[in-house]
Amino acid sequence: xxxxKKIYRNISLSLGKECFVFCPxxxxxxxxxxxxxxxxxxxxxxxxxxxxxxxxxxxxSEITISGGDPLTYEHLSELVAKLKALGIFVxxxxxxxxxxxxxxxxxPEVNLYKKVDFEQLAKNVGMIGIPLDGxxxxxxxxxxxxxxxxxDETKRILALTExxxxxxxxxxxxxxxxxxxxxxxxLIVAQFSNIQKIQFFQFCxxxxxxxxxxKTFEISxxxxxxxxDYLQQKYADHPIKIERKPCAGRGNNYxxxxxxxxxxxxxxxxxxxxxxxxxxxxxxxYGNIKNEKEFANIFNNGLKRNDI
Ligand code: SF4
Numbered sequence: 655x656x657x658x659k660k661i662y663r664n665i666s667l668s669l670g671k672e673c674f675v676f677c678p679x680x681x682x683x684x685x686x687x688x689x690x691x692x693x694x695x696x697x698x699x700x701x702x703x704x705x706x707x708x709x710x711x712x713x714x715s716e717i718t719i720s721g722g723d724p725l726t727y728e729h730l731s732e733l734v735a736k737l738k739a740l741g742i743f744v745x746x747x748x749x750x751x752x753x754x755x756x757x758x759x760x761x762p763e764v765n766l767y768k769k770v771d772f773e774q775l776a777k778n779v780g781m782i783g784i785p786l787d788g789x790x791x792x793x794x795x796x797x798x799x800x801x802x803x804x805x806d807e808t809k810r811i812l813a814l815t816e817x818x819x820x821x822x823x824x825x826x827x828x829x830x831x832x833x834x835x836x837x838x839x840x841l842i843v844a845q846f847s848n849i850q851k852i853q854f855f856q857f858c859x860x861x862x863x864x865x866x867x868x869k870t871f872e873i874s875x876x877x878x879x880x881x882x883d884y885l886q887q888k889y890a891d892h893p894i895k896i897e898r899k900p901c902a903g904r905g906n907n908y909x910x911x912x913x914x915x916x917x918x919x920x921x922x923x924x925x926x927x928x929x930x931x932x933x934x935x936x937x938x939x940y941g942n943i944k945n946e947k948e949f950a951n952i953f954n955n956g957l958k959r960n961d962i
Pocket of ligand 1: 673
């Protein structure tokens with residue numbers, strides 16, 4: 655018998671194996687590439703088997719697909735179609751680069767990826783999240799490196815989402831370099847009629863890269879709240895909703911599953927570089943999370959160890 659419980663943790667499928675940019679402040683680079691058992695890339699059906707088990711036990715209605723960049727995951731369209739058929743609202747966080755043309759990844763390897771049919775994919779996606787971290791290439795390039803003309807490219811991707819009336823949100827990593835640029839970013843975004851919300855995320859030093867570059871990007875919570883509060887008040891009646899996510903309270907809210915089916919929660923690498931929670935393919939728990947209570951906490955006690 656299924657026991658529906660409200661999900662506390664968000665599930666983020668970090669399936670993209672590569673990125674079209676390289677961010678020195680990347681929060682999840684280790685999660686993406688971690689594969690201690692040399693597992694194969696997880697298939698859409700393997701993910702669906704896991705999702706169905708979760709959904710049978712807890713109130714799971716939404717999943718985020720991120721990366722790397724999810725457009726580098728070869729089974730993406732099959733997966734989003736199956737998730738939608740199961741009644742899951744899919745949030746797709748992507749740079750969107752490969753929506754425009756065949757595109758080259760820059761991190762961690764250089765590879766060419768085929769253009770992804772936006773119209774086809776968008777039919778099954780509930781919300782597309784596109785990053786925009788500055789109103790000029792210079793400011794954007796402080797956080798996202800390895801691509802020229804990223805501002806123009808992002809505007810062309812937003813125009814594509816607008817053309818197909820795709821529900822779209824903008825994600826801004828607020829850091830030392832764009833703290834004075836937030837309103838300019840908002841005003842660029844406001845030119846597109848399909849943007850539903852803009853989310854300001856305070857830069858958090860989670861993950862080894864972000865930690866290593868902490869001094870470069872970090873801002874105080876006070877500065878973050880002050881600037882975003884100003885925007886929220888000034889544009890309170892604007893159709894684009896302004897949301898803000900300070901670092902505090904964000905930690906450990908996500909369960910990540912990477913391209914090899916390995917499951918983590920956000921602070922896992924604080925404990926050990928080899929740590930993980932489980933693997934959705936071989937259904938084994940390994941790493942340093944052997945404690946039933948810790949594991950159960952991942953799904954807010956909604957799953958037992960053997961269920962994954
Ligand atoms: S876009 Fe940047 S932050 Fe996101 S996974 Fe790629 S390198 Fe990391």
